[in-house]
Amino acid sequence: MYVENFKLVTFSRSGFVTISPNLTCLISGTNLTKTTLEGDGRSCVCLQGWYGKDCGLPQSFSASTFPWIRNQLKRRTRPRRVINAININNELELFEIRVWELHHVVDIFLVCESNYTAAGEEKPLRLFKNLQNGFLQEFQKKIVYVFLDHFPEDGRLNGWAADNYLRTFLGQQGLSQLSSLNDDDLFVLNDADEIPKAEVLEFLRQYDGYPEPISLKMKWYLYGFFWQELKKTIRIRAVSTIKVLKEVWKNDAIELRRENMLETYRRTSNNNYSVSLNPWFLGSNEFHAGWHCSWCFSPAGIQIKLRSAQEDDGIRWGDFPEKYNLVYIKTLIRDGLWFDNTKTVVKRNVFSYDDAPYYALKNAERFKHLLQNPFVEEEENAKI
Template sequence: RKWVECVCLPGWHGPSCGVPTVVQYSNLPTKERLVPREVPRRVINAININHEFDLLDVRFHELGDVVDAFVVCESNFTAYGEPRPLKFREMLTNGTFEYIRHKVLYVFLDHFPLGGRQDGWIADDYLRTFLTQDGVSRLRNLRPDDVFIIDDADEIPARDGVLFLKLYDGWTEPFAFHMRKSLYGFFWKQPGTLEVVSGCTVDMLQTVYGLDGIRLRRRQYYTMPNFRQYENRTGHILVQWSLGSPLHFAGWHCSWCFTPEGIYFKLVSAQNGDFPRWGDYEDKRDLNYIRGLIRTGGWFDGTQQEYPPADPSEHMYAPKYLLSNYAQFRYLLDNPYQEPRSTAEGGRRPRAPEGRPPARGKSDVVEG
């Protein structure tokens, strides 16, 4: 194929200027084989939801025009096994998410797995297994090379990377995202990146991982019995890679990013396996104590924050939708319990209009 050389805009690379920086500077071993597709893939993004509704809103706006179906699983039990209200279902029906409703497939988990109260990892794994198997089975017109991405609710891939997966052939699988890590809000940036394998084609998900999302996230593909069969049938050698790098973030992981009341609910909802379970300690559930953690960036074990607050003007500080609606999401962008930094100290508070443009277009992937 003969290419016409383009002068690419900043952040874009390749002969047709369609390769984003997070791919250009990734460890993808097949960059020289990348070619634009004639027909875009469909992209399926699967998420379990507890009470991360603001981050879910941000995800929908970051990825709404790229993802074809958001498969969102909600249970009437917490990860600890206690009853909880179906708040997301309520928000779907009352119009809160009307702008993206046509792309949401709601998955209801109406039971708690046997043994999940004694061993929280049983419950944690089962949530993702049920999400994938029930959700994907209800999608129609899926093609083998469509893209499946499973995230925790606090993991938001960047739009450019997901768009690349949708529009290009030549990349290998499975893939991960290098995500910028932060705690309590985007202002407490953590060292390193979160790198979790979270995506592959629908064909690989079905053939190699047995339609089980937790295997995709936690099992090396070469330990799965059908990976050689898949390679031989498709002619593709499986090579795991990651979008982005430790210096080029391909998304955001905002851990414990709630108001103090939201952190309290996360404490009492947490599964019984990730010890110590801080929600079992009354003093850790105190709202004033939680406010102090947000203020200092400390952790429940007494560990103190070793790094200064991040500069809101830095590249990839937070998703664009958050920055465009600064007042609405201020508690995630500015530390609400610290004195604001002056511009002389390097701080900057960007402001922008607060509109909510809906994601455009309909999808034929979501059933009902």
């Protein structure tokens, strides 16, 4: 999976279709049959999750900042290319869900894996070994694998330095492996447990006229899609064009996540920068832009995450033997408790595509442990 020079392909086909001289629809957001046979001729008939005259706006757009943006959007004659970049440890199930959920709107999954944890301990290359064995075979041509074979020395004294370095390496080394990048290509940076909605990326790649960088408000879950954080959504700065990433942040992906870097850039550039910097966001509690599923593993997977955690991100719970115990971890999942035994979540019944990614819902039996609390069910069965 090592790729030294991956050439991005440019597709000339438009994402829009003209129904009549006065009606053009976004193909992916429109029920074309109903629009043609039953429509009123003035607006498209939208699929679930879309709205607008041309069915080109995801529901999360309705809660975005700068509502006037809608009036300046312009349809593109060809879609932007989308590069979705993540670092990965043991989030193989979430990565599978991501790829199946987004493969039709993402051109490249740029994935960095290291043989060191964020704490500086050696670890196996779980993703690489699985890819060698045929994992996600259907989409391996879209996966560019970036291998990080060292641990930053200052990371042993500063956990955040280690965590940040993973994203710096991902941006600089990963993008150097891609050729024929365009300034208007989109760079989407996520943690492995953050999965954007496909319609959000589809909207961003099909239109011009919105500002950047872009934050996404995601629903926030714990242990599975059955426990939702009381804060409901988490706002994550995640998207910019290659032009902004290159000119403002020198391809250092971690800077995209930092709120203060825009003002620093404005002060030091003497107002001569050639990019538009007006941060905005998509999503709300009601119409979110994706799913953030924290600690969404089996109990054994949570043990791996505990061992892998960097040193400075609050309390390192893996250092406490009682927190590492499998029986204790099962109790946390069952009751929706954090490692300090506090409860910050509410129960969710997972019914629709808004509650969890469509691919997980479509394969509900396989991902049952992420959709239904496995240890509540286990406890109820034990009482019978």
